[in-house]
Amino acid sequence: MKHRSLVSEASEHARMVAVTLALEGVAVADPAKAVENYVRLEGDELVLRDGTRVGLRGRVIVVGAGKATGGMAVGIEKVLGDRISGGVISVPEDLVESVSKQLSRIQVVGATHPRASRKSVEAGERIVSTVRGLREEDTVIALFSGGGSALAELPAEGVDIEELGELSVKLMKAGADIVELNTVRKHLSRFKGGWLAKHAYPAAVVALLISDVVGDRMDTIASGPTVPDPTTYQDAVAVIRKYRLEDSLPQSIRRILEDGLKGLAPETPKPGDPAFSRVHNRIIASNTLSLNAMAEKAKAMGYNTVILTSLLEGEAREVAKVLAAIAKEVLKTGNPVSPPAVILAGGETTVTVKGKGLGGRNQELALSAAIALKGVDRVALVSIGSDGRDGPTDVAGAVVDGYTYQRALAKGVRPEEYLENNDSYNFFRVVGGHVKTGYTGTNVNDFVVIVVEKENPWE
Numbered sequence: 001m002k003h004r005s006l007v008s009e010a011s012e013h014a015r016m017v018a019v020t021l022a023l024e025g026v027a028v029a030d031p032a033k034a035v036e037n038y039v040r041l042e043g044d045e046l047v048l049r050d051g052t053r054v055g056l057r058g059r060v061i062v063v064g065a066g067k068a069t070g071g072m073a074v075g076i077e078k079v080l081g082d083r084i085s086g087g088v089i090s091v092p093e094d095l096v097e098s099v100s101k102q103l104s105r106i107q108v109v110g111a112t113h114p115r116a117s118r119k120s121v122e123a124g125e126r127i128v129s130t131v132r133g134l135r136e137e138d139t140v141i142a143l144f145s146g147g148g149s150a151l152a153e154l155p156a157e158g159v160d161i162e163e164l165g166e167l168s169v170k171l172m173k174a175g176a177d178i179v180e181l182n183t184v185r186k187h188l189s190r191f192k193g194g195w196l197a198k199h200a201y202p203a204a205v206v207a208l209l210i211s212d213v214v215g216d217r218m219d220t221i222a223s224g225p226t227v228p229d230p231t232t233y234q235d236a237v238a239v240i241r242k243y244r245l246e247d248s249l250p251q252s253i254r255r256i257l258e259d260g261l262k263g264l265a266p267e268t269p270k271p272g273d274p275a276f277s278r279v280h281n282r283i284i285a286s287n288t289l290s291l292n293a294m295a296e297k298a299k300a301m302g303y304n305t306v307i308l309t310s311l312l313e314g315e316a317r318e319v320a321k322v323l324a325a326i327a328k329e330v331l332k333t334g335n336p337v338s339p340p341a342v343i344l345a346g347g348e349t350t351v352t353v354k355g356k357g358l359g360g361r362n363q364e365l366a367l368s369a370a371i372a373l374k375g376v377d378r379v380a381l382v383s384i385g386s387d388g389r390d391g392p393t394d395v396a397g398a399v400v401d402g403y404t405y406q407r408a409l410a411k412g413v414r415p416e417e418y419l420e421n422n423d424s425y426n427f428f429r430v431v432g433g434h435v436k437t438g439y440t441g442t443n444v445n446d447f448v449v450i451v452v453e454k455e456n457p458w459e
């Protein structure tokens, strides 16, 4: 069968618009651009986008940790230039060389993630010694993003970093979510959970955060080194009990938690602590901020636009069915918006991997949507991970339309079979539809864009 009969003009147009919008969501989350769009220097004042003004009277020290922190540091050097007195950031060790080349005022150290190591402690010690002893007239610019929890650490007294890394991995494998995981990590640290703000006090702190946490809880992003910690030792112990890990706790960790419960070890700094009186925590890139930018662009392109949520969760293949149903409803009744329509959603779905295939949650969501959208004209759906790596694969995600199913059959590929085997990567490798961005250097979770065209989108 000719390819032309396996697609329509409207579907092609919808695919193009869907991918264009998804890439806009990634672009606005670019770490350097996000910093440059959020802060500017006016005389001897740092002015934040929300109008906050911070006088730069003494030294300006830049610190931070995270997978996007290198890009953020490039941005802050562009904004502040030689107003920066110095500083040090921790990035994944394979990025140290490329990031160092772009910086002239800020030093770069390499550490490990998603599991912390001795290198993470060296990074944590470097950062803390850089901010300790600063004066009231000095200013710390803190740059934190996803991966920051692992990339910089200062373990609580006696806690062994290898044992801490082991416990973190056990909690991740047991299914703990990031809020639970970081509640535990904050209570075994003297860096996380607001401790860095304590070390920097009485200097002013401007913390710029790129959120990879669904729901954007600031105290959870990189475990909130500059953010007052609302969680307690009781919360941390409750997490460990929930995942039945208390019997296998190493002695050093058990002791700290028991001392904490008895009030013999300091709680993480809480809201109201004077150390936060001159701390300004700001999210400069997030799933919500990207969805808003995508919606603005869609409206400018003439689409009736709705943002469903930035809190998407659930099994990817099931979420896809709900999203496909919304796309069909737009065509059927014009609800929640009439064509030409753009429907946006973001967050982080999950995949229960039972098959032997290769893929990621975004590719799996797209494949399931291709099945649900079989035969539906004028519609496209794209799902991508904003960091450019969907699961253990080299693509960001995939785009599908109402003809993807037929195109697969024409190539002898049965979509349901690939879905059952969690083999979405190989489905799109054969049928087409991969969205490749390369590693984007940012992470604001995943985006789904649905486009529903009117009869003739070229009009």
Ligand SMILES: Nc1ncnc2c1ncn2[C@@H]1O[C@H](COP(=O)(O)OP(=O)(O)OP(=O)(O)O)[C@@H](O)[C@H]1O
Pocket: 146, 212, 350, 351, 352, 353, 356, 357, 358, 359, 360, 361, 364, 385, 387, 389, 390, 391, 392, 422, 423, 424, 443
């Ligand atoms: N064959 C597969 N098909 C679908 N999803 C898969 C497959 N293999 C792994 N996954 C999913 O990919 C997830 C890991 O995704 P990924 O590698 O993008 O990390 P992440 O969750 O985005 O974390 P990071 O913050 O490091 O990017 C796993 O939790 C798993 O659910």
Ligand SMILES: O=C(O)[C@H](O)CO
Pocket: 145, 146, 147, 148, 149, 150, 178, 182, 212, 213, 220, 221, 222, 223
């Ligand atoms: O490093 C972390 O804690 C996670 O990426 C959440 O920000």
Ligand SMILES: [Mg+2]
Pocket: 385, 387, 389, 390, 391
């Ligand atoms: Mg990822």
